[in-house]
Amino acid sequence: MLRMLRNHFIAVWVGLLFVFPHATIHAQETSRTSLKSYLIELEKQHDIKFSYVDEDLEGVEVAIPADLSLDLVLEALETQTQIKIRKINERYYSLVKNTLVSVCGKVLDNFAENTVPGATVEVMDSDIALVTDINGRFRIDQVPRNATLKVRFLGYITKYMPVENLVASGDCHEILLAQNYERLEEVIVYEFLTSGIVKEEDASITLNTGELGILPGLIEPDVLQTIQALPGIKSIDETVSDINVRGGTNDQNLILWNGIKMYQSGHFFGLISAFNPYLTDQVTVYKNGTPARYGDGVSSVISMWTKNEIDGQFFGGAGFNLISGDVYGQFPLNDRMAFQLSARRSTTDFLNTPTYSIFTDRAFQDSEVINQQNQSVDREFDRDITFFFWDVSGKFLYDINDDHKLRLSFIGIDNDLLFKETDRETNVTSQSFLDQTNISAGLQLQSRWTDRLSSNLNAYYTQYQLEALGVSPEPRQQLEQRNRIIESSIKFDTEYRLAETLKWRNGYQFIETGIRNFTDVTLPPFDSNIKGVVRLHAPYTEVLYRSPEDKFIASAGLRANYIINLAQFGESFEELLFEPRLNLNVRVANYLRAEVLGEFKSQYTNQVIDLEQNFLGVEKRRWILSDEDQLPITKSKQGSIGLNYAKNSIYVGLEAFYKQVDGISTLTQGFQNENQFDGEIGSYEVKGLEFLVNKKGENYSTWLSYTYNKNDYTFEDIDPSSFPNNLDVRHTVTVATTYDINNLKLGLGLNYRTGKPYTAPDEDDPLNATAFPNEINYQLPNSSRLPEYFRLDASGTYHFDISRRIKANAGISLLNLTNRENVLNRYYRISDEGEVEQVNNVSLGLTPNVSFRVRF
Template sequence: MQRTLHKPFIVFAMVLLSLSPVFTFAQAEVFGLKTFIARLENSFDVKFSYVDADIQGIEIKVPSSKKLQEILNAIATQTGIEIKQLSERYYALSKPRLVEICGRVLDNYAKNTVPGATVEVLGMDKAIVTDIDGFFRMEAVDRSASLQIRYLGYTTRIVPIAELADQGECPKILLAERREVLTEVVVYEFLTKGIVKETDGGITVQTQKLGLLPGLVEPDVLFGIQTLPGVKSIDETVSDINIRGGTNDQNLILWNGIKMYQSGHFFGLISAFNPYLTERVSVYKNGTPSEYGDGVSGIISMETKNDIGDRFSGGAGFNLISGDAFGQIPITDKLAFQFSGRRSTTDFLDTPAYVSFTDRAFQDTEVQNQQNQEVNENLRFDEKFLFYDVSGKLLYDFNEDHKFRLSFIGIDNDLDFSTTNTETSETSRSFLDQTNLSAGLQWFGDWSERFSTHVNVYFSKYNLDAQSLFPDQQQRLFQKNTVEERQAKLTTFFRLSDNLQWINGHQYIETGITNQADVTTPEFNLNIKDVVRIQAPFTELQFNTKNNGFITNIGLRANYIQNLAEAGGAFDRLLLEPRLNLNFKMANFLRAQILGEFKSQSTNQVIDLQQNFLGIERRRWTLANENDLPLTTSKQGSVGLNYAKRRLYISAEAFYKTVDGISTRTQGFQNENQFDGELGGYEIRGMEFLINQKGENYSAWLSYTYNKNDYTFDSIVPPVFPNNLDVRHTLTLGGTYDLGNLKLGIGINYRTGRPFTQPTEDNPLDTTVFPAQINFEVPNSSRLPEYFRADASATYQFDLSDRVKAKTGISLLNITDRANVLNRYFRVSDENEIERVDNSSLGLTPNISFRVSF
C-alpha cells in the first residue's frame, strides 16, 4: 500500500538537509580555512573573494556558533585575516598589509643579547637599533616586506616580516658570527670579548660587549685599556696613562669629540667617565688618522651611545667608593635624552677600598734617614674627600640623513686635607677644588650615498684651585690653573668608488691657559695668561682591494700654530704631519702592518712642588712658547705582524719613536735638575708581543713589552741617560672563565723597576751652601725593585624580572698585598740629614658592587 508523506514532515526534512553541511562541519575541531569558507558559501548563500596565498595552509578551530557574523568574527580573531563585507551577499578576505612586529636579537654562539644591532625594513623608510636587551618593536610595517638585521662581526640576516607577524609573540632571532671569513681576517678580537684591533691600527673597546677583566668589579674605561700591550700606568693610576713611554699629558683624551683636561677622580685612581653610556673607546698608539692633532704619545677617544632607542633603558649601582645611575629616555621617535651621574661616598662612609685608596694617595709614604731607620714624624692626617661627575646627551634625528647630538659633562674633585704634629700640635691645611666643564655639538649629515659630513664644535673649561695654610698661619700659598678651549671642526667623506674614500677637513682650536700663584712669605705673585690658536686643514685617502688583501690610509695634516702671548714668547709655526697605515695579507691567517706618523702638541703639564711632603704632585697645564717651553713634536714608525686562525691570535710589533721639545719641568725629575727647565727630548725603541688563546668559555693571554727609553739633554752631564719612565720589561699573564652567568678572571702583572737618582756615597750632602743641597749621582743610574701584582675578580648576573637584570661582583687588587715601591726620592730634613722617601702601591684592595639594569 502506497504511503503518503505529510507536508510538515517534508518541510522539516528539507531544513535538516540544508543545515547538514554546517552541522557535519561543526563536529570537527580543526579544519582548513579554504574548505570551511566553501561550506559557508553553501550554507549561507554568500560568496567570498580572496587571494589563495593569503589563506593557503591556514587551519582554524571551527566556531560553535551558527550565526554567520559570529563565525566570521571568530575566524578574524583566530587568524588575523581582515574580512570586509562588500554587499549583502559578497565578502572579501585579506591579510592586513600593515602589521606590528617585535623580536629579540641574540648571539647564535653565546646566546647573549646583541644590543645596537640595526633592524631595517627593506623598501621602507624605517630602521631602528636593538636596545640593551637586544629587543626591538616596530609598528605599521608592510607584511610583504622583509627585515634586514646586521651588526659588525655577524652575518647579516634577512627575515620575512610575515613570519614575525604570524607568530603572535616576540620571537628570538639568532645572528651567526661571521666565522667563515677567517682566511681573510682583517679585524681581530682578542683578550676578552669587546676588544678589537681595527685595520687602521687603532684598538676599539666596545664597552657594552666588554667581558670581564682581572681586578675590575665593573667596567672602567681607562683601567681596561691598560691591559693592551704598550699601555700602562707607572704610578698605578687609571688616568695617568703612559703610552709607549710617554707622559700622560702627551695623550689626547676625547669624550664625544671634546678634549678633556681632567680624566680621573681621587688623584687618578678612578676614571671620571661612566662606562655604561660609553659605547666605544678607540686607542691609537701610531698611524693616527689625520683628523686628529695633539697627543704625541697616543689618542684615547670615547663615544657614548649615538642611536635613539624605542624604549627607556638604564641602570644603577654602587660599590665601596661611589654610587651611580644612568639612562636613556626616548621622548619621541626622533628625540631622546641620555644622562648619567655618580657621587662618591667617601665623605661619609669609610670602607676597606676607601682606606686603601687614601693610604695610596696620602699616607703611603715611608721615610728613612741616613742610617736606614724609619723616621717617626708623629703626624696625624685628616682628610675629607668628595667627587662627583654628571653627563648628558640630547639626541635629535632631523631625518634619516641628518642627526644632531648635544653633549655636556661635569667633573669635580674637592679635598680638605690637614696634617697635625702630635708633639707640637701644629697643623697645616690644604684645600683643593678641581673641575672640568665641557659641552659640544655634533652634526652628522648624509647628503648622498657617496658624500657625508661631520661637524664638531665644543667648549671645554678646566679649573684647579689649590690653597695651603702653614702652621704659623702667616704663610699662605695659593695656586690657580685655568684652561679654556674652543674648537670647530668640519670633516667631509667622499666615496670615490667602492674601494676608495677621500676624507678632507679643517680644524680650528683656540686654547687659553692662565696660571696664578700667590705666596705671602716670602712675598711672591705670578699671573700669566697665554693663548694659542691653531688652523689645521687635513686630508686622507683610504683604499682597500676587493678582498681586503691590501688596505692603506695615507694622510697629511698641516698645523699652523700661533702663540699670542703679550709678555713675550709669541711665535708662528707651520708644521706638516704625514700619516701612514699599510695593512696587507702575507699568507692565509697572516697579515703585516706598517704604521708611521708625525705629530705635535702645544699643551703640556709642568710639575711644581714635586718634593713636598707625601710626594703628591702638583701639575698645572701650560702652553708652549719661545722662552722656556717649545712645541713638542714626535716622529714614529712601526712594523707589525698579526696571525689569527680559529681561536688563536698572535701579534708582534716593533716600533721606534722620538719626541723633542720636552723640559725637565714636565717630566717629574726629583734631583738637582728638577727646577732647571733644561730642554731636550727622548728616544724609544721597543717591541710588543701578545698571544691569546680562546675557547668556548675561556680566554687566556700572555703579553710582553720591551722598551728602551733614553733622554737626551745637551746641558746635563751625561747628556744621555734613562728616561724616568724607562721600564725595560713588562709581562702580563691573564685569563677569564665563564660558567654560565658566573664569570671569573685572574691576572698577574710584572715589570722591572723604574730608574731613580740617589745621593753620592762619598759626599752626599753639601752643607757649605744654605740651604744644604744633596749631591746626586749620575741621573737615573739606580733602579727600584721589580713590580709584581696579582688581581682577581668575579661577577654573577641574574634576572630580577623579564625586564630587570641584576649583576653583583667582587674584585681583589694586589692579592698578595705586596708593597711595591712606585717612586723614590730624597730630601733634606730640618736637622740637615738626608731622608729617603718611598711612595708605595695600593695594598690588598677589595671591592664589591651591585647593579641593576633595565
C-alpha cells in the same frame, strides 16, 4: 605478444577501478573549502541558519571529514578556525571570531629534514616568548589573533608570521627557516684578550664597552683601566690619570670624549676613570699611524664616544660599589629625538669602606694630608679629612632627517678635598682645600649629502680648573694656587668616495687655548700670574685605498699646523709644522698580514711639576703652554712594523717601533734630583717591541703579552748628556686568563715589570753641607733602579635576571692578591734634622671591591 599486452592493460584498468573510488572518497574527506561555502551547504543539509560578520570569515578555509553529525561538524569547525559557534535556538547559530587564540607549530630547516630545537618563538609587542622543544615544536595559548610571531635561531634567517596563519588545527603547522649563508672573507680585524676588544685594520684598538668581557681585577668596564691591558700601554704609578704609552708621559696623550679634548680624566686624583662606561659605546686607541684629522698628543690618541643612535627604546641602569654609586639612561622623546644622562657620586664623605681607606692611603701618601713619615698624624694635630667626587654627563640626539644628525653633549667632573687641622696645644685651627673641576660642552652635526659625499662638523668648549689653598699654622703661611684652562675648537671635515676602492678626506680645525697659572704666598710675600693664549689653524687631507678582496689597505695623509702664540710676557711667535701620516696593511700569506705605520706629530700644551708641595702635594701637575723660551713645541716622529697572525682561535701579534720626541723639559718629566728645577730642554728616544699571543676557546681566553722598551733621554746641558728615561721600564710581562661558566665570569692575571730608574745620593758623601741651604750630592742621573714590580689580580662577576626586563650582575675584585708592597717611586730630601731621608711611594695593598648593578 598481443595477449601479454592485453593482460597488462586489463590488470591496470582493474587496479584503477579499485584505487580511484578510495582516492575520491579520501579527497572528499580532506579537501579544503572556504568556510562561507561550507556554512551554506550546512544550512541546506540541516535546515539551519548562521549569522556572522563577513570580514571575520574572509579567507578562512576548513577541511571537515564527511558523514559527521551536525554537533561534531560544529565542534570541528571551532577547533580548526578558533571561531566561537553559539547556538541561539534549534535553528539559528551565531559565529564570533575569538580575539585570543592558540597557536602550535613545528620549526624545521628549509629542506624540512631537520627539526630546530631551541629556536626562539616570540609574540611581537608582548612579553610572551619561549623556545622550541627537542622536536622543534611549540604551543602558545591566549595569543592575540592579530599579533605576529617572530621565529629566530642562530645561523638561520629570522622569520615573521601572522598568528592568523598559525591558528591550531589538529597537527601543528610546519615553519621552515632558511639558513643564513655568509661569504667568509679573510679576517682583517682581530678580537683578542676578551670580548669587545678588537684590533682594527688601521692598527687602532677599539673597545666596544657594551660587549666587554671580564678582565682580571676589573668588575666594571673602566675605560682607562681596560686599555692598560694592551701591550705598550701602562701606568707606572697605577693610575688612570698618568697613562704611559710607549714611554711617553700622560700629557702626551690626546684624550677625547665625544670629540672634546679632556684635561681631566680621573677621580680620586687618578685612581678611577672619570667617564661613565655604561653610556660610552666605543673607545678607539691609536698608538701610531694616527689619521690626519687628529692633532696634538705626541704619544697616543684615546677617543671615546657615547651611544650615538636612536632606536626608540628606553634603556638604563644603576649600580654601586665600595667607592661610589651611579645611574644612567637613554630616554626616547619621539622617533627622532632622545636624551642620555648619567650621574655618579662617591660615598667617601659619609661611608668609610675598606676600599676607601686603601685608596686614601695610596692617593694622599707623601702629601700635606698626612705627615712626612706617611703615617696619620694623631699626636700634635687633630685632622678632619672630607673627600668626595662626582661626575655628570648628558647628550641630546636629534635626527633632523635620515641624512642629517645633530648631537649636543656636556660633561662635568669634580674632585673636592677639604681638611682641617687643629693644634692640640694652641687650639689653633687651619683649613685647606683642593678642588679639581672640568666642565665641557660639544656639538656634532653629521651629514650625508650624496651617496659619495658626507661631512662632519664638531665644535666644543672646555674649561678645566685646579685650585688649592694650603694653610700652615706654624708659622702662619697661606699658599693659594690656580691652574685654569679655557679652550674652544671647531672642526669640519668631509669624505668623498672617488671610486669603490678610493676615498678622499679633507678638513680644517681651529683651536684657541688659554691657560692661566696663579700663585700667591703670604710668607714670604710672593705672587705670580702668568697667562697665555695659543691659536691653531690646521688644514689636513688624507687618501684611503682598499684593494679588491682587501689584499692591500692603505691611507696616507698630511696635516699642517700653523701655531700662533700670543704671549702675555715675552715675544709672541708663529710656527708652521707639516705632519705626514702613513698607514699600510698588506696580506703576505694566508692568515698573516703585515702593517707599516708612521707619523709626525706635535703639541703645545704640557704638564709641569714645579714643587712637591704644589696643590697640597696631592695633584702636583699643572698645565702650561709652549712659549719657545722655557718650553718649545713638543714634536715627535714614530715608525713601526708589525705582523698579525690569526687562525681559528689563536691570535699572535708582533710589532717593533721607534719613537723620538723633541722639545721636552726636565720640568715636564718629573725629575726628582738636582735637575728638577733647571728646566733643561732635551729629547727622548724609545726603541721597543710588543708581543701578544692569545688563545680563545668557547668559554675561556688566555694570553701572554710582553713589551720591551729602551727609553733614553738626551739633554746637552746635563752631564752625562744621555741617560735612562724616568719611564724606562725595560721588560713588562702579563699573563692572564678568563673563564665563563654559564652566567659566572672569572678572571685572574699576573703583571710583572722591571723597576723604573731613579737617582740615588752619593753613598760616600750624600750631603753637601757647605751650600746654603744644604744640598744632596747625587750619583749619575737615573743610575739606580727600583725593585721589580709584581701584582696578582682576580675578579668575578655573576649575571642573573630579576625579571624579563631587569637584568642584574654582582661582582667582586681583589687587587694585589699577594699584598706585595711595590715601590712605585723613590726620591730623597733633607729632613728637618738636616739628614738625607728616603721617600718611597708605594702601590695599593690588597684591595677588595664589590659591586652590584641592574640594567633595564
